[in-house]
Amino acid sequence: MMNTGRYGQYGGIYVPETLMPALVQLEREFLKFKTDEENNFYYRELLANYAGRPTPIYYAANLSKNWGNSIYLKREDLVHGGAHKTNNAIGQALLAKVMGKTRIIAETGAGQHGVACAMAGALFGLKTEIYMGEIDILRQNMNVQRMELMGAKVHAVKTGSRTLKDAINEALRDWIKNVEHTHYLLGTAAGPHPFPSIVKFFQQVIGEEARAQVLLKNKILPDYVIACVGGGSNAIGMFSAFLDDRQVKLVGVEAGGEGLDSSKHGAVLNKGTVGCLHGMKSKVLQNEDGQIQEAHSISAGLDYPSVGPEHVYLQEIGRVEYTAITDKEAVQTYYELAQSEGIIPALESSHALAYAKHLCEQNKNISVLINLSGRGDKDLAEVEKYGQSL
Amino acid sequence: MDNRYKKRFEQLNIQNRKAVIPYSMLGFPNSQQSYEIIRQMIKSGVSALELGFAFSDPVADGPIIQNASYKTIASNFSVVNAFDLIADVRKIDEDIPIGVLVYFNTVLSQGIDKFFKKAKECGVDGVLIADLPPENSMEVQPAALKHGIDLIFLLSPLTATNRIKTILAHAGGFLYLVSRLGVTGITERNAIDDLSLTSLVKTVQEQTTLPICAGFGISNPNDVQAMLNIGVDGIITGSRLIEIVQNDNREMLEQLDEFFNDMLAVCAGHRTLPLLK
Secondary structure (H helix, E strand, O other): OOOEEEEEEEEEOOOOHHHHHHHHHHHHHHHHEEEEEEHHHHHHHHHHOOOOOOOOEOHHHHHHHHOOOOEEEEEHHOOOEEEOOHHHHHHHHHHHOOOOOOOEEEOOOHHHHHHHHHHHHHHHHOOEEEEEHHHHHHHHHHHHHHHHHHHOOOEEEEEEOOOHHHHHHHHHHHHHHHHHOEEEEEOOOOOOHHHHHHHHHHHHHHHHHHHHHHHHHHOOOEEEEEEOOOOOOOHHHHHHOOOOOOEEEEEEEEEEEEOOOOOOOOOOOHOOEEEEEEOOOEEEEEEOEEEEEEEOOHHHHHHHEEEOOOHHHHHHHHOEEEEEEEEHHHHHHHHHHHHOOOEEHHHHHHHHHHHHHHHHOOOOOOOOEEEHHHHHHHHHHHHHHHHHHH | OOOOHHHHHHHHHHHOOEEEEEEOOOOOHHHHHHHHHHHHHHHHOOEEEEEOOOOOOOOOOOOOHHHHHHHHOOOOOHHHHHHHHHHHHHHHHHHHOEEEEEEEHHHHHOOOOHHHHHHHOOOOOOEEEEOHHHHHHHHOOOHHHHOOOOEEEOOOOOOOHHHHHHHHHHOOOOEEEEOOOOOOOOOOHHHHHHHHHHHHOOOOOHHHOEEEEEEOOOHHHHHHHHHOOOOOOOOEEEEHHHHHHOOOOOOHHHHHHHHHHHHHHHHHHHHOOOOOO
């Protein structure tokens, strides 16, 4: 391989031997793809006319008034499919096609990545199978129906915590068996090298667009850029364009669940320790024997006991601050955006919004750019259920 | 002390026998029975032991070993308990090679040096880290070397010729041939796929004196014969054994004895079975 994909000591490749040749091939083909004009042109064309990019930056006037500061939303909720996941799914499906693979498999938590893969599978004529935890299937049933409608097969994962973590385990097991003809279309900036680099490459369009758009509008960069972090794909896509702008404060918001002092959260960067899961070295939620602990979040997309390795590195070097928002605060903000702007945010993105609200309570005259990574129609049933349980 | 793997494989070679290496999960179905199961292996005369540490996310394992892992973790059987059990097993037989199979996070959680030190103290000869490819073995190599433990590595049907050298540069004990694509478990073997391994085995044997033992989907004498036909030096069998244990009846140890004896018989060349059922 060209390299082992390290971010500081994090990342790397920790997989059984059977997958090594596939990762070697993937790295080689990805490096070729990155500089291949024809493929990149095709990818950009699909982003524009299939996915609907560029997505706008929206100055949320009502929210800005209510919160007493300037709030800008990067509208990834308007991407075809309803979330940023499409950017990566189209890119990797195209890469799979170039590699001559005939089948794609994927894990999904909230179902948005599953939907994006089902779309890409239909678009490119690739057989598509999605692994989704049994619990997530219950809480994101509409997305399951969407996947099936577009021709994907959805497997209910009944092992372990029956959520995203175990969906990734099952997808990896499928890949180990079918690696010759199957591409594992990983949806987040995690997993073994080269996946974190690939997902970042396909998601950095978010940050590139947002930075240019905000400069065009305001002539200056925002004071804060905020994104939610589960595995961390929307956040790395957004942050990557601002890493060199030292004056811009970057904040990643994790799932605080029922609170960081409870055992029910997904705040890996805040409460996790260094470990190895899903082919990478990163932070994980674990006990003293290295057994991975279940994460918890009302938002299925943040319900993951590890995180993309570059985020651990960015935290370690102090470039990005990682904080957490509870289920309750996220749900409150879900309602707030819906009622003040007529935009229903994904519960994942609601975490980023809720932290922005905190910031606005403590600061005056700041401008905040929030990545609204997805739309929240999918979360209606879950939010209603949560309201009843209070 | 002499390398137990080296000694054992030399003996087998002289006796014109192939190795039978059963895999068992430490602490499954409970600490006491786990000990009895391993003692039965030794009594039945198996060639070496492969003992697994339960991990919450065993991506290389199929449903049988996954479930055994979940149950073992749920019973609060810890890494410390697992090492204690190995130390007890070592007391039964001073000469049998003992290998452990772990996922990397188990090693990391204990501290790499501490894990290898403890393993040595308990009488372990080899450590196979299922999700640590040779590219990253520098992370554990110093500890393994310091404490005199062989690192066992995997070969797969897809291992390209140019990777064999990388693997051999770090490997000790024996080479674990993952004999089919997929995770551990009981599945019908494919005769054509099996035969296609012949050239890989031959290529590797030309470059090393390390024995090659085949695992994954080896659960009856037919499977063993198929593997011996492609020229390996031994077999590893796990899921079938756990299945027998799961059925948990009074004759469990007798059934295991019978199972080991069937496998040993093929490896002693006492029985020649047709390749296909």
